[in-house]
Amino acid sequence: MIVRRPVLYLTLITAALFIYLPLRTNNVLLREDLILVSVSVILASNLNLMIGYTGYVNFGHIVFYGLGGYVGLYLATVWHWPLIVAALGAGVVVSLFALLLGLGILRLRGAYFALATIGILQAVQSFVANFDPWGRSTGMYLSFEVYEPLGGAMRALWITYYLVIGVMALSLILSLGIKISKFGLGLFAIREDEDAAVVLGVNTTVYKAIIYSVSAFLPAVAGTFMYYKNGMIDPSIAFEFIASLEGIVMLMLGGKGTVVGAALGGGLYEKLRSYLLTSPRLSNFHLVIAGGLLLLVILFAPGGLIGWLYSLVPRARKVIE
Amino acid sequence: MTALLEGRGICKRFGGLLAVSDVSFTLNEGEILGLIGPNGAGKTTLFNVVNGVYRSDGGTFAFAGQDITGWPPNKLVHLGMARTHQIVKPLNEMTALDNVTVGACFGRDYLRLRAAHGVAMQVLEQVHMADRANILAKHLTIAGKKRLEIARALAAKPKLLLLDEVLAGLNPTEVAKMLELIRAIRDQGVSIIMIEHLMHAVMNVSDRIMVLNFGLKIAEGKPEEVVRDPAVIEAYLGSADIADKLREVQ
Ligand SMILES: Nc1ncnc2c1ncn2[C@@H]1O[C@H](COP(=O)(O)OP(=O)(O)OP(=O)(O)O)[C@@H](O)[C@H]1O
Ligand SMILES: [Mg+2]
Numbered sequence: 001m002i003v004r005r006p007v008l009y010l011t012l013i014t015a016a017l018f019i020y021l022p023l024r025t026n027n028v029l030l031r032e033d034l035i036l037v038s039v040s041v042i043l044a045s046n047l048n049l050m051i052g053y054t055g056y057v058n059f060g061h062i063v064f065y066g067l068g069g070y071v072g073l074y075l076a077t078v079w080h081w082p083l084i085v086a087a088l089g090a091g092v093v094v095s096l097f098a099l100l101l102g103l104g105i106l107r108l109r110g111a112y113f114a115l116a117t118i119g120i121l122q123a124v125q126s127f128v129a130n131f132d133p134w135g136r137s138t139g140m141y142l143s144f145e146v147y148e149p150l151g152g153a154m155r156a157l158w159i160t161y162y163l164v165i166g167v168m169a170l171s172l173i174l175s176l177g178i179k180i181s182k183f184g185l186g187l188f189a190i191r192e193d194e195d196a197a198v199v200l201g202v203n204t205t206v207y208k209a210i211i212y213s214v215s216a217f218l219p220a221v222a223g224t225f226m227y228y229k230n231g232m233i234d235p236s237i238a239f240e241f242i243a244s245l246e247g248i249v250m251l252m253l254g255g256k257g258t259v260v261g262a263a264l265g266g267g268l269y270e271k272l273r274s275y276l277l278t279s280p281r282l283s284n285f286h287l288v289i290a291g292g293l294l295l296l297v298i299l300f301a302p303g304g305l306i307g308w309l310y311s312l313v314p315r316a317r318k319v320i321e
Numbered sequence: 322m323t324a325l326l327e328g329r330g331i332c333k334r335f336g337g338l339l340a341v342s343d344v345s346f347t348l349n350e351g352e353i354l355g356l357i358g359p360n361g362a363g364k365t366t367l368f369n370v371v372n373g374v375y376r377s378d379g380g381t382f383a384f385a386g387q388d389i390t391g392w393p394p395n396k397l398v399h400l401g402m403a404r405t406h407q408i409v410k411p412l413n414e415m416t417a418l419d420n421v422t423v424g425a426c427f428g429r430d431y432l433r434l435r436a437a438h439g440v441a442m443q444v445l446e447q448v449h450m451a452d453r454a455n456i457l458a459k460h461l462t463i464a465g466k467k468r469l470e471i472a473r474a475l476a477a478k479p480k481l482l483l484l485d486e487v488l489a490g491l492n493p494t495e496v497a498k499m500l501e502l503i504r505a506i507r508d509q510g511v512s513i514i515m516i517e518h519l520m521h522a523v524m525n526v527s528d529r530i531m532v533l534n535f536g537l538k539i540a541e542g543k544p545e546e547v548v549r550d551p552a553v554i555e556a557y558l559g560s561a562d563i564a565d566k567l568r569e570v571q
Binding site: 181182185186188189191192193195196197198199200201202203204 | 372374393394395398399404406410411412413414415419422423424426427428431433434437473477
């Protein structure tokens, strides 16, 4: 039962703090900080469903976020759907896309699957860069009137912020819900030994396709909100390979396979990155540092921060899921 | 007696190698069928074809009166066919209990998680592993991992259990315990096919024995008949002496 899980309350308290803190002092800088942290948590925890739960390394996870941005912006600005409906629509479209794709590429295992996901990212990027309705390589730019239904651009920034916090909370609750379900148990069996899982009765083809599709939904929704807030999207930003890699670094840092680990890794990495990017001397090195960090984690703490915690306090496993 | 599993003309090829060649057999309900033969005879391959891990290159299977030719393993589990692996496949980073819960969740009854936990606990008790329920599967001994294989299969509530060398690598005490367990499982009404190299053990528990050599079925019958069969002595047992001793053991 999910209501008995401490992580659920941890999630709700965190989301409440994220909403309250910037609002109390009308602190726009803090808000911009926290929205980036939230997006990282969203991406890392949904990526965790594939890498941490199912054992399939997706190098192209950012494609869901970028496509979600495109589909959502298109629905909101060209078809004039209300923002939330457009975001949900983007989530559905991108999830269906992932489902079809998954049924094809999830036959591949290990490195072959990972390579295929890189191929998909590149293919989608090239397609969008040549797709007229989405502005080809120039992308799409929103005019200020777009924000009128939300009461103007200033208010739209706050509203999208709350929406993204909501998506973050949903992502963590989804991760927790799957982790303690029969579906989750089937995924873990696939991660540990896919051949054994089939022999034990798990319909691995269907399970893998579903989780791949599920892992696309909330990132796509978040993508709509974020690109709507930013007022523009283009293929080089939306489908940046580096962003996909950073998602993997976050997950490894925090501890793959755990709800809290994905969140912690997402948050910490984002803080580190913004610190490095704004520091005059280190800004060119943030990827070097990310790479070094990944190496250190894999070598010395393959379970990430949470795995390290488990090894110190084995009973933590039951509480910090 | 009614047939639970019937294979007709089963073939399996790996490139130029005929690993299973035109094998036909019947398993009756409530029966223990021993499957023996030299290394590389095709015993494990036959299991893999029966439970759908490999597609056969010819032949048909019927299980409980239903044609199951070409069915995947996960569908066969729902129908009541479970197996163990010669090379154990524990779900390493999961506890013994979770391993067995997977078996119960996705087995014949397709239980919900909570009910599956209950069944898994019962099965762990049945195989005397209740005290190791919360140990990660990777930390079990080899005997423990073999028991875990059986427990996972049993949790699926099978009608047919395929056991692939569950005695290999166990010490004599463990072998005796395992044989006791296998009989207890049969007494619950589960039919069993067991691959085994320990001759006295197979002779002891099997109702009938089938012998494979180079993919071909070379003999089938009651244990005491099979060990006397010249073809079996030549291909597998080595000398009539051994055959005699085995009969004495029995
Ligand atoms: N996946 C495979 N690809 C190619 N050849 C295989 C494969 N699996 C088995 N073989 C070959 O098929 C033959 C039968 O192997 P199998 O494992 O069925 O023998 P076995 O009777 O179980 O032997 P053992 O007693 O050693 O377990 C062997 O020659 C083996 O090398
Ligand atoms: Mg074998």
